[in-house]
Amino acid sequence: MDALIQAFGLVFDPSVLVVILLSAVFGMFVGAMPGLTATMATALLVPVTFFMPPIPALGAIVTATAMAIFAGDIPAAMLRMPGTPASAAYADESYEMTKKGQLNLNMGVNLVFSVAGGLVGVVVLIAAAPALAEVAINFSSFEYFWLACLGLTCAVFLTNADAVKGFLSLFLGLLLATVGIDPSAGFPRFTFGEVELMQGINFIATMIGMFAVSELLRGAVTVRDAGHVVVQQVGDMFRGLGAVWRRYWFNFLRGSVIGTVIGALPGAGADIAAWISYAVSKRFSKEPEKFGTGHVEGIVDSTSANNSALGGAWIPALVFGIPGDSITAIVIGVLYMKNMNPGPTVFTENPQLIYSVFLIFILANLIMLPLGWAAIKSARQMLRTPRNLLLPCILLFCIVGSFAMTNSLYGVVLMLVMGLFGWFLEEHGIPVAPLILGLVLGEMLEQTFVQSMIKADGHYLEFFARPIAGVLGVATLLIWGVMLARGIMRSARR
Amino acid sequence: MSAPRSSALARRTLLAASGGLLALPALGQARFPNRPVQMVVPWGAGGGTDATARIVAAMLERRLGQPFNVVNRTGGSGVVGHSAIATAAPDGYTIGMITVEITMMHWQGLTQLNPESYTPLALMNSDPPGVQVKHDSPFQDIKALADAIKSRPAGTFKASGTGQGGIWHLALVGWLQAMGLKGDHVRWVPSNGAAPAMQELAAGGVDIVTCSVPEARAMIDAGRAKALAIMAPERNPMFASVPTLNETLGINYSVGAWRGIAAPKGLPAEVAGVLVPALKAVFDDQEFKTFMTQRGFGMIYADPQGFARFMAEGDRAMGEAMRGAGLARG
Amino acid sequence: MRLNDALLGAILLGFAGWVWWMTTFFPAFPGQDYGPNLFPRILACGIALCGAMLVLRGLRQRAPLVAVDGWMRDPAKLVSFLLIPGATLFYVLASDRLGFIPTAFAILLALALWFRARPLVALPVAAGVTLAVHWFFSGLMRVPLPRGLMDPLL
The missing domain is CATH 1.10.287 (Helix Hairpins)
Incomplete structure (x- = not known):
């Protein structure tokens, strides 16, 4: 109880509120600009939050991402350009609705169901995380080894790309994680005598490269020809919403729950949550033939899902230190930088921090309603921001941000290399998300493996000796078996 | 506090006004420091070394009237930060906090750097390792634990606290050797620092953690772990109930994770002449004392010559211990 | 490609x-x-x-x-693409000597002009953003941005 009161004090500090408000505006803008993603918003925020106390730092990230995921719906509806990948699943549907003259209702549905879906995700987070932490306090290296395996498996399982490329990306990420001092003998691997490489591949600089610089590379090609966009003004967006609520409340619940669960699975975030819940909506709809013609039903499902995924993704991040999506992958980095290693101990040692995150989540979703309204109303002006000025500025933020992460040019060089590499991978249809997850979890995987082997005196069966480790291990092996069997069957059929 | 700052400001304006032509000779003559100083820390923000460096920096800033900016250069088991300090220009505008690892890394073959690569300025702190067990461990005092370790075969017990060949690993090795056992009688489980090791301890993954008591404090306060002893000549006033190895086992073994301030080799004497007294004054300041005591950090001061001797002595001892434990390389 | x-x-x-x-x-x-x-x-x-x-x-x-994608055969677009890594490399090579402020200003201005921003807009934006970023990171956050040529003035 004490911790809760403390958390209120921490969050409702004027300076924290100012940070939250500013990052909300920042998130809205980044989300609404096509080509700037929510992950990019987080990656660019980290250097700024790096020097803040933990609460405003986390507040800035939570708020900015929640806003960005919603704001991505705005250009999707107006221009058929999803502002973030999380809105891609229903961008066509949304644009069709606008073409039918239902822009007002469209924006109202996107805003209100984003807020409501976000709140569902928070409620699940609040209910599930502390309970899971109680269990996780007894986790040793065996359990964490299997959790890391499960997380990495999910990452490949859930990507839309084909399995070979998913695995390839994962292996490359894991290999990048081995650069630097190794966890078993303290030997520097793949450093080529470079002192800077002994610190390993800096993860934030890599993220900035892969998510921001690669996007800039794609954007740079078209920016000289980009004209100003013209969009219509939105009117009263709340009319007719009541009817949608009454008719599709079950879609909303289903979308939010699917979103939260997918968010909580490592490696899959808001974008995949939206794709899956849109597909589920269509599959179980009474009028599937209307999908694709500007039908509101699928939008309700998926716009709720992508916002609820945000809260869900924090569950494994806070409890196990395993990211639920690429945004929480960055959050884990931030927590480590603040010396608050995510894991069950945070719940006992810093409960006020956990409660503060919960409060910020609720707050962020509540202020999304007025701020989202304002963003929709000013979308015309926002979408006219000249990209030829925006692009150079973002590049400068990337450079300074990466520099600040390592306090040396190593960060900048790494960002550039990873930006080009990320661009190259995406050109070949190789997804970047598994690589990032591999980079984040690689050290945990190897470290817990080595620790477990030493503790077990080299007996592999010890990996199944503890009850929870046994369950997790068997589950992991089962999933691998299923994946393998499916692959063999598929190639046999060919 | 305002007097030195405003005079520094005036000097800066003067300098700017005097233009580029005069700037170089003027810089040479102007009293150090006349622009912000970087204090490099080889370890991450939020940890013990970072916290100590930050308070030293804040207090230097107040005394010398220029910003002292703490810059974290982390990774590579400390190699990255230590080499950033050693390779910076020796003009006094880059100094850093060096730690016990500088006497260890070169034995492991991780770097060429050793204590000779720096201009030592002041030793500020040293923390002895403790011996921690789980709260419901069958061994409730250090005597029982030591007897059990001796009577069971090698490899029965597992310990953790830091990476392979880290300072807390050597603390364990030294303790075992002092008891007449081999350095690997208790198997070392490498971890990513003290906090994850304490989590392993609480989860029942390892039997012993030999990190410093301040690092184990959170778990001890939460009632999940217990400190049985510290490897130091005397008790820590902050944890007065924890006995020393000497008074319980009669083993006079002590080792410590120390931290001190150093500059790159070849620092001009007049710059050192500013920094050394300032650091001594910081160490004697009541505010510094209060901060260190509250955190449970041990305080020990040595002037440049004393610090150099201290490091040379430690370097030799570490070399011996690491060769004995088979951790030295190259 | x-x-x-x-x-x-x-x-x-x-x-x-x-x-x-x-x-x-x-x-x-x-x-x-x-x-x-x-x-x-x-x-x-x-x-x-x-x-x-x-x-x-x-x-x-x-x-x-x-x-090879179509845009790669268009020299102007290829230059646009290469300017991103080029500008970053320029920062890596020049920032220590020139200092953050001149380097960042040059990058912003050059890119904006190449991307067909009007000079009258690009100039103040480049100057403003450079100073704002410097103030925020170097002043507030105490990131050791290189001082370079500006050393005597800062």
């Missing part, structure tokens, strides 16, 4: 071999069969396997060895 799967796979096979070769220089840890080389070797095998599958797939597809 898109390499044929077979070519990409072949590169990956070579890369995996190189990784394996590198691991032969890692020391073994006395008394245990899992040392620093275990994980990189497993990963090298994984990458090699993926590479082999891509080679097989690529041979079946008969796509061109390298497919």
Whole structure:
């Protein structure tokens, strides 16, 4: 109880509120600009939050991402350009609705169901995380080894790309994680005598490269020809919403729950949550033939899902230190930088921090309603921001941000290399998300493996000796078996 | 506090006004420091070394009237930060906090750097390792634990606290050797620092953690772990109930994770002449004392010559211990 | 730009071999069969396997060895693309000597002008953003941004 009161004090500090408000505006803008993603918003925020106390730092990230995921719906509806990948699943549907003259209702549905879906995700987070932490306090290296395996498996399982490329990306990420001092003998691997490489591949600089610089590379090609966009003004967006609520409340619940669960699975975030819940909506709809013609039903499902995924993704991040999506992958980095290693101990040692995150989540979703309204109303002006000025500025933020992460040019060089590499991978249809997850979890995987082997005196069966480790291990092996069997069957059929 | 700052400001304006032509000779003559100083820390923000460096920096800033900016250069088991300090220009505008690892890394073959690569300025702190067990461990005092370790075969017990060949690993090795056992009688489980090791301890993954008591404090306060002893000549006033190895086992073994301030080799004497007294004054300041005591950090001061001797002595001892434990390389 | 799967796979096979070769220089840890080389070797095998599958797939597809996108043949667009890594490299090479402020200002101005911003807009934006970023990171956050030429003035 004490911790809760403390958390209120921490969050409702004027300076924290100012940070939250500013990052909300920042998130809205980044989300609404096509080509700037929510992950990019987080990656660019980290250097700024790096020097803040933990609460405003986390507040800035939570708020900015929640806003960005919603704001991505705005250009999707107006221009058929999803502002973030999380809105891609229903961008066509949304644009069709606008073409039918239902822009007002469209924006109202996107805003209100984003807020409501976000709140569902928070409620699940609040209910599930502390309970899971109680269990996780007894986790040793065996359990964490299997959790890391499960997380990495999910990452490949859930990507839309084909399995070979998913695995390839994962292996490359894991290999990048081995650069630097190794966890078993303290030997520097793949450093080529470079002192800077002994610190390993800096993860934030890599993220900035892969998510921001690669996007800039794609954007740079078209920016000289980009004209100003013209969009219509939105009117009263709340009319007719009541009817949608009454008719599709079950879609909303289903979308939010699917979103939260997918968010909580490592490696899959808001974008995949939206794709899956849109597909589920269509599959179980009474009028599937209307999908694709500007039908509101699928939008309700998926716009709720992508916002609820945000809260869900924090569950494994806070409890196990395993990211639920690429945004929480960055959050884990931030927590480590603040010396608050995510894991069950945070719940006992810093409960006020956990409660503060919960409060910020609720707050962020509540202020999304007025701020989202304002963003929709000013979308015309926002979408006219000249990209030829925006692009150079973002590049400068990337450079300074990466520099600040390592306090040396190593960060900048790494960002550039990873930006080009990320661009190259995406050109070949190789997804970047598994690589990032591999980079984040690689050290945990190897470290817990080595620790477990030493503790077990080299007996592999010890990996199944503890009850929870046994369950997790068997589950992991089962999933691998299923994946393998499916692959063999598929190639046999060919 | 305002007097030195405003005079520094005036000097800066003067300098700017005097233009580029005069700037170089003027810089040479102007009293150090006349622009912000970087204090490099080889370890991450939020940890013990970072916290100590930050308070030293804040207090230097107040005394010398220029910003002292703490810059974290982390990774590579400390190699990255230590080499950033050693390779910076020796003009006094880059100094850093060096730690016990500088006497260890070169034995492991991780770097060429050793204590000779720096201009030592002041030793500020040293923390002895403790011996921690789980709260419901069958061994409730250090005597029982030591007897059990001796009577069971090698490899029965597992310990953790830091990476392979880290300072807390050597603390364990030294303790075992002092008891007449081999350095690997208790198997070392490498971890990513003290906090994850304490989590392993609480989860029942390892039997012993030999990190410093301040690092184990959170778990001890939460009632999940217990400190049985510290490897130091005397008790820590902050944890007065924890006995020393000497008074319980009669083993006079002590080792410590120390931290001190150093500059790159070849620092001009007049710059050192500013920094050394300032650091001594910081160490004697009541505010510094209060901060260190509250955190449970041990305080020990040595002037440049004393610090150099201290490091040379430690370097030799570490070399011996690491060769004995088979951790030295190259 | 898109390499044929077979070519990409072949590169990956070579890369995996190189990784394996590198691991032969890692020391073994006395008394245990899992040392620093275990994980990189497993990963090298994984990458090699993926590479082999891509080679097989690529041979079946008969796509061109390298497919070049249309924009790469347009010199102006190619320059736009190369300006992003070019500007970053410029920062890496020049920032220590010139200092953050001149380098950042030059990058912003050059890029904005090439991207067809009006000079009257680009100039104040470049100057304003440079100073704002410097104030925020160097002043508030105390990031050691290089001082360079501006050293006597700051």
